[in-house]
Amino acid sequence: MFRKLRVKNFRSILDSGDLEFSNLNIIVGANNSGKSSILYALLMVKQTLQDRDPRSTLVTCGPNIDLGSYLDIVRGGDPKEKLGIEFEIKEEAFPRSLAKLNKVNIVPLTKFKVDLFFKPQSNTIAVQRFEMGNKEKTYQGVLENGKWELGGIREELKAHIRPVFDHFLPSFTGKGKPPDDKNIIEEGSNLFLATRIQISCIEEFFNDILYVGPIRERIPRYEILGTTTYCELGPSGQNLMRVLSDLGKRGMMKGTIIRELNHWLEKKFGILKNVRIEKVDRTGNVKAILADDMKGEKRINLASMGSGLSQIVPVIVQTVLTRKGRCVIVEQPEIHLHPAAQANLGDLFVECAKENRQLIIETHSEHLILRIRRRIAEKKIAPELVKIFLVEKEDGATRIKPLALKDNGHFLDWPKGFFEEGFREAMALADAQSK
Numbered sequence: 369m370f371r372k373l374r375v376k377n378f379r380s381i382l383d384s385g386d387l388e389f390s391n392l393n394i395i396v397g398a399n400n401s402g403k404s405s406i407l408y409a410l411l412m413v414k415q416t417l418q419d420r421d422p423r424s425t426l427v428t429c430g431p432n433i434d435l436g437s438y439l440d441i442v443r444g445g446d447p448k449e450k451l452g453i454e455f456e457i458k459e460e461a462f463p464r465s466l467a468k469l470n471k472v473n474i475v476p477l478t479k480f481k482v483d484l485f486f487k488p489q490s491n492t493i494a495v496q497r498f499e500m501g502n503k504e505k506t507y508q509g510v511l512e513n514g515k516w517e518l519g520g521i522r523e524e525l526k527a528h529i530r531p532v533f534d535h536f537l538p539s540f541t542g543k544g545k546p547p548d549d550k551n552i553i554e555e556g557s558n559l560f561l562a563t564r565i566q567i568s569c570i571e572e573f574f575n576d577i578l579y580v581g582p583i584r585e586r587i588p589r590y591e592i593l594g595t596t597t598y599c600e601l602g603p604s605g606q607n608l609m610r611v612l613s614d615l616g617k618r619g620m621m622k623g624t625i626i627r628e629l630n631h632w633l634e635k636k637f638g639i640l641k642n643v644r645i646e647k648v649d650r651t652g653n654v655k656a657i658l659a660d661d662m663k664g665e666k667r668i669n670l671a672s673m674g675s676g677l678s679q680i681v682p683v684i685v686q687t688v689l690t691r692k693g694r695c696v697i698v699e700q701p702e703i704h705l706h707p708a709a710q711a712n713l714g715d716l717f718v719e720c721a722k723e724n725r726q727l728i729i730e731t732h733s734e735h736l737i738l739r740i741r742r743r744i745a746e747k748k749i750a751p752e753l754v755k756i757f758l759v760e761k762e763d764g765a766t767r768i769k770p771l772a773l774k775d776n777g778h779f780l781d782w783p784k785g786f787f788e789e790g791f792r793e794a795m796a797l798a799d800a801q802s803k
Contacts, residue, residue: 369389369391369457369458369460369461369693369694369695369724369725369726370389370410370455370456370457370458370695370726370728371388371389371456371457371458371478372386372387372388372389372454372455372456373386373387373389373406373409373410373454373455373456374386374387374452374453374454374455375405375406375409375452375453375454376450376451376452376453377442377443377449377450377451377452378405378409378441378442378443378451378452378453379402379405379408379435379441379443379766380402380405380443380761380764380765380766381402381405381406381443381765381766381768382443382765382766384406384766384768385768387406387757387768387770388755388770389726389728389755390721390726390752390753390754390755391721391722391724391725391726391727391753391754392717392718392720392721392726392727392729392740392749392753392754392755393726393727393728393729393754393755393756393757394729394731394736394737394740394754394755394756394757395407395728395729395730395731395757395759396730396731396732396737396756396757396758396759397758397759397760398760398761400761401759401760401761401766402759402761402766403730403757403759403766404699404730405766406728406730406757406759406768407697407699407728407730408433408435409453410577410697410728411432411433411579411697412426412427412428412430412432412433412435412441413453413455413574414432414574414575414577414579415427415430415431415432415433416430416535416536417535417537417570417571417574417575418430418431418432418571418574418575419535422533422534422535424535425484425492425493425494425495425533425535425536426438426451426484426493426535426536427535428440428441432579432603438451438486438493439486442486447486447488448486450483450484450485450496451483451484451485452481452482452483452484453481453482453484453536454479454480454481454482455479455480456478456479456480457478457570457573458478458693459476459478459502460693461573461693461694462476462569462572462573475502475503475504475505476502476566476569477500477501477502477563477566477567477569477570478501478502478503479499479500479501479502479506480498480499480500480537480570481497481498481499481500482495482497482498482499482536483495483496483497483498484496484536494511495509495511495533495536495538496510496511497509497510497511498531498536498538500537500538500566501520505520506519506520507519507520507521507538507563508520509531509538516530516531518531521540521559522555524547524549524552525552525555525556525559527544527547528542528543528544528546528547528552528556529541529542529543529556529559529560530542530543534567534571537567537570537571538563538567539560539563539564539567540556540559540560540563541560542556542560573694576691576694576695577694577695577696577697578601578686578689578690578694578695578696578697579603579686579696579697579698580603580605580682580683580686580696580697580698580699580701581603581604581699582699582700582703583604583703584604584605584678584679584681584682584683584703585604585605585606585678586671586675586678587605587608587657587670587671587673587677587678587681588608588609588671589656589669589671589672590648590654590655590656591609591610591654591655591656592653592654593609593610593613593653593654593655599611599614601682601685601686601689604682605678605681605682608657608681608682608685609645609655609656609657611625611685611689612625612626612629612643612645612657612685613626613645613655617689619688619689620687620688620690620719620720620723620725621688625685625688625689626643626644626645628684628688629643629681629684629685629688630642630643632684632688632716633659633681633684634662636712636715636716637680637709637712638662639662639677639680639709640659640660640661640662640668640670640677641659641660641662642659642660643657643658643659643670644657644658644659645657645658646658656669656671657669657670657671658670674704675704676704676705676706676709679701679703679704679705680701680705680709680713683698683701683713683716684716686698687716687717687720687725687727688720690720690725690726690727691725692723692724692725693724693725693726694725694726695725695726695727695728696720696725696726696727696728697727697728697729698727698728698729698730699729699730700730700731700732701713701729701731701733701736702731702732702733702735702736707735708735710733710735710736711735711736711738711739712739713733713736713739714735714736714737714738714739714740714742714743715739715743717729717736717740718739718740718743718748718749721749721753721754722749722753737756740754741773741777741778742777743777744773744775744776744777745775745776745777751773751774751775751777754773755770756770756771756773757769757770757771758770758771
């Protein structure tokens with residue numbers, strides 16, 4: 369889980385400041401305010417670390433998000449501007465396998481900061497400065513006149529090592545003639561091993577981030593599955609039938625994914641019951657997703673239902689698939705949903721957050737936020753587990769303001785412009801009625 373994020377000179381964000389995340393993080397703001405940029409920064413890092421070519425310092429156009437080139441993402445399109453990314457990950461979010469490495473005193477790197485610059489001659493992106501560390505140790509590096517100046521490393525060792533990069537994540541390797549001192553050789557080898565393992569853990573953490581995009585595909589009427597069912601759910605809901613057919617996958621309530629989907633659609637949303645995968649041919653390779661209506665109609669193909677269902681199902685599935693200590697990013701989960709369903713999404717996210725999962729959600733839904741605030745007032749979730757960020761644009765620059773919540777679900781200071789449309793419409797209606 370992320371503890372903190374900060375980006376500089378990214379799209380309309382001059383400097384986001386330290387965004388301190390909790391379990392349930394809601395990002396709100398007007399259209400074109402820059403709120404999506406917070407999500408896109410994380411998705412850009414994710415697709416970069418998933419890229420097979422470690423020489424790709426930053427992948428701005430990839431399978432998760434297409435942001436164009438460096439000049440499209442750096443603020444003002446200025447090739448001389450540096451792009452800054454900083455994040456901190458909670459130590460408990462790292463793989464269990466890392467615990468085995470404690471025997472050799474390897475502590476995970478939880479804090480990372482990098483400044484990137486554009487090289488027009490080669491049309492590439494490169495690292496200009498990095499800093500990585502934890503509560504025990506911090507390493508730094510600054511590229512000056514083509515040479516790396518390193519910090520946090522013993523002087524005797526600096527002359528014999530240099531940074532090498534897996535994308536923008538550095539580790540250390542040897543350079544020049546090996547030293548005569550065996551202790552320095554051993555120290556350099558241990559440093560290389562430790563940093564390689566640590567950046568592998570960071571890569572694994574980002575690889576586990578789940579993502580639901582703003583527009584989900586319609587549920588297919590039929591699909592040929594064959595004998596292979598293992599698959600990951602795509603950002604637009606791709607591979608839904610395969611994921612639901614995988615009985616090996618478990619959700620946050622330890623049930624199969626299709627069982628947990630049924631729980632939410634029937635018990636919480638009151639939309640459908642008995643969702644199931646059925647074969648529609650003799651071989652059993654072609655299958656469909658069927659369900660029963662709450663009003664009694666049987667064997668409905670989900671493809672025959674409204675677009676709202678195709679929007680909500682991937683959100684439920686990806687949320688319950690989120691592992692403990694991991695993160696799911698959701699863009700506009702409320703699209704095509706009735707206000708009651710939007711509010712019920714708040715309960716889904718609250719339950720997920722209480723189970724030590726992290727959600728970062730961009731939304732325009734007042735109903736969703738009201739449900740979360742209500743659950744805080746009802747003591748169903750602690751206010752410190754919920755963070756709401758209001759994103760505004762002033763003079764062309766995006767400003768991000770955290771909104772503190774009290775125990776009763778109210779804001780400490782009601783933000784100007786925060787969901788005022790409903791109040792204005794109610795006052796206008798009352799004024800019209802009085803006339």
